[in-house]
Amino acid sequence: MKWFFSIIMTAILTNNYVLCKFLGICPFLGVSKKTNTAVGMSAAVIFVMVLATITTYPINLLLVKCDLEYLQTIVFILVIAALVQFVEIILKKYIPALYNSLGIYLPLITTNCAVLGVVLLNIQNGSGFAESVINSFGAGLGFMLAMVMFSGVRERLEGNDIPKFLQGLPITLVAASLTSVSFLGFTGVVEGIFG
């Protein structure tokens, strides 16, 4: 149990994919204007991240066995793209309620670097199956936390009197920088709690 929480907390707080590893910045800046969309988008990301890890793990074993590791990039991106399409079709046909809330975000996720990033990082770290899945879930939760927090920050930014020099994108990035500083404060917390 300790092991489980240690991986999840590391992925959410100290190794946050958006704010510490810079993966998935596009949706972080683009879809974080409203909290509702931020939650929907991140739920879809968690879903696809976990599913992609589950699918690519056996495929990677096969590639390693055949000595074809250099094909990882091309195979994984195709598997993720096909998977996203497949999930979209299934949801549309069988679970329309879920499709209506998550489905619209799915096409965006194919080219989201956080999904491919989490798959590749799991392999680079040599994680086992359970560890990879938990790490992906944690990475998705961390993405959600960053998105929801940042959408709150942006909603507050809207009504403020910002110097003309910084209006628009620059102030958004500076706000992201401050959000990122707060995550810097978590360095060492996980080691402190879980030893």
Next chain:
Amino acid sequence: MAEKKPLHKELTKGFLSENPVLRLVLGTCPTLATSTSVATALGMGISASIVLICSNIAISALRKFIPSKVRIPAYIVVIASFVTIVQMLVKAFVPALNDALGVYLPLIVVNCIILGRAEAFASKNSVVASAVDGLGMGIGFTTALFCMATVREIFGAGTFLKGIGDLLAVFGDVKFDGFTIPWLNEHPLLILVLAPGGFFVFGILMACANKVAESKGKPRAELRGCAVCPMAATCSLSECANTVKEAAE
């Protein structure tokens, strides 16, 4: 001569009026992640440029054979193949860069500059024009990365071009390995090389680019993430539809 002028414009637009990072706001992830030192930034810029030029050429050559319904997956396959080639070359010849870029090297595949140019330019233009467009965009991307990395490395670590020796090792034995800046080296602003510094420097650089653009009478750079996103056509996200509409107006 009539053909030369537009070509020349295709080249310059990439690093001036349509700089992919500072004007179109594309490829933000690698820009933020690999600009901690000038050497890794240049390595990233050059690798991405090679992929961009090659994929632009290939996609433009194949533009009449790729059915429009499956074009996005087709582009992704082409781009992924070139990324794999570059990845293998880097691993073989510049292993230090491979370690420095880590996961960001294979992630060039999902760099939206490359898919964006394939969709917006290479799929509609001739091979030569696409190659020149790729070159211009590549130089623009590298320049923006270089500017950011210069600020972050000088103030964040007190060095300049540190580790460039590993990059130059491809051309034989080079002794040069960057400069150390006397005072800043002992008092570095460490936060600039950490994650928050990346966002901050990018924000300030964006503000400066906006200022320059405004003085030239051009609009400020806005996050049009969705409008230039190659998935915009297939995506029904309401926010996306709005941005696309705004951009069209």
